[in-house]
Amino acid sequence: MPELPEVEYTARQLRASVIGATMSDAQVFWERTIGYPDIAQFLTQIKGRRIEGVRRRGKFLLVDLSGEYFLSIHRRMSGNFLLLPMGWQIDTSTRENDPARWSVKGPIFYNEQAELPVSADSGKVSVMAPIAPATISLSATTHCRVCFSLHDGRTLLFTDPRKFGRIELWAKSQEDEAFAFMGPEPLGPLFTPISLTEALTRRKTPIKTTLLDQEVVAGLGNIYADEALFDAQIHPLRPANTLNHDEIQRLHASIIAVLQLGIEHGGTSFNDYRDIWGEEGSNFDHMRVYQRTNRPCLTCATPIERITVAQRSTHYCPICQPTHQKQFIQV
DNA sequence: ATTTAGACCTGTCAGC
DNA sequence: TGCTGACAGGTCTAAA
Numbered sequence A: 001m002p003e004l005p006e007v008e009y010t011a012r013q014l015r016a017s018v019i020g021a022t023m024s025d026a027q028v029f030w031e032r033t034i035g036y037p038d039i040a041q042f043l044t045q046i047k048g049r050r051i052e053g054v055r056r057r058g059k060f061l062l063v064d065l066s067g068e069y070f071l072s073i074h075r076r077m078s079g080n081f082l083l084l085p086m087g088w089q090i091d092t093s094t095r096e097n098d099p100a101r102w103s104v105k106g107p108i109f110y111n112e113q114a115e116l117p118v119s120a121d122s123g124k125v126s127v128m129a130p131i132a133p134a135t136i137s138l139s140a141t142t143h144c145r146v147c148f149s150l151h152d153g154r155t156l157l158f159t160d161p162r163k164f165g166r167i168e169l170w171a172k173s174q175e176d177e178a179f180a181f182m183g184p185e186p187l188g189p190l191f192t193p194i195s196l197t198e199a200l201t202r203r204k205t206p207i208k209t210t211l212l213d214q215e216v217v218a219g220l221g222n223i224y225a226d227e228a229l230f231d232a233q234i235h236p237l238r239p240a241n242t243l244n245h246d247e248i249q250r251l252h253a254s255i256i257a258v259l260q261l262g263i264e265h266g267g268t269s270f271n272d273y274r275d276i277w278g279e280e281g282s283n284f285d286h287m288r289v290y291q292r293t294n295r296p297c298l299t300c301a302t303p304i305e306r307i308t309v310a311q312r313s314t315h316y317c318p319i320c321q322p323t324h325q326k327q328f329i330q331v
Numbered sequence B: 001a002t003t004t005a006g007a008c009c010t011g012t013c014a015g016c
Numbered sequence C: 001t002g003c004t005g006a007c008a009g010g011t012c013t014a015a016a
Helices: A004-018 A039-046 A172-178 A193-201 A207-212 A222-232 A245-264 A324-330
Strands: A023-028 A034-036 A051-057 A060-065 A069-074 A080-084 A089-091 A103-105 A144-150 A155-159 A166-171 A305-309 A312-316
Touching: A004 A051, A004 A060, A004 A080, A004 A245, A023 A039, A034 A039, A039 A166, A069 A172, A089 A155, A166 A172, A193 A207, A193 A245, A207 A222, A207 A312, A222 A245, A222 A312
Parallel strands: A034 A166
Antiparallel strands: A023 A144, A051 A060, A060 A069, A069 A166, A080 A155, A089 A103, A144 A155, A305 A312
């Protein structure tokens, strides 16, 4: 699922394309996606509200709405937003009971290369969209859980194969309380080597586990935690409170570096993640340890190892990321 | 007090 | 081909 870079990239894309649009209607195809309030209230409250801003807090996407409300969206493992151009809509008519096979329908456009009309079943064929800055991949439209209609004729789909994602509508006055548990934004001014030191000194859990804790730092997930630890040359099983000054300095810089690279590459796609035009991010091509088990380390050619830490698969180089003990013996 | 299974879900891929 | 098991960007709850 999306981690900080994927959510940030989506927030930037939406900010550039839907600010000022008004929500005219919404359809909910999987009720548990709406976490608060209940469906009836959610649908009533959302109608007629203007989108005034799009922000991110940790892995939450926040859509500011007129009347001092905001949508709080957590995509969990497989949630995505897809923005359909004017005139395009989700088509549930042919296979009502199988959201996995729903598609989008719209004005007929022609595939740039093949010059063939695009049909609802064409799957991975890309179509030239009338007002989108990129093409839209039809394959990304499956598993639609919530469909927002905008007054200007565009449609914003929330797709989520695994159904873990949640969308909530809250008054803005509730925001501070709702996010009080979360640690500092890693790309913001409050995340410093000192604040990281304070967060780590009290914890003896493995550093990998600690980095996944949203109270320590907001927005890190399994991909970027592994990548940051490799970049900082720290073994994932090192107890958090045993990192020395230099290691914390490195880790702080590495967290920022891998997240910024992820954003620059449009996020990491190895399965579900897509941007709002249905395109994959390219950051998977820049992974150094994640999902590279048994492949050579890009620094020392040693095969990357995979272990389980806190029930999450964890990838590291046994030479570049020595345990404390090994480091001690080598010296 | 912390670890750690289990739940929530569907899809994909490797191996038989 | 079809079945089975492992695994996938997350987080919460309950049992050990």
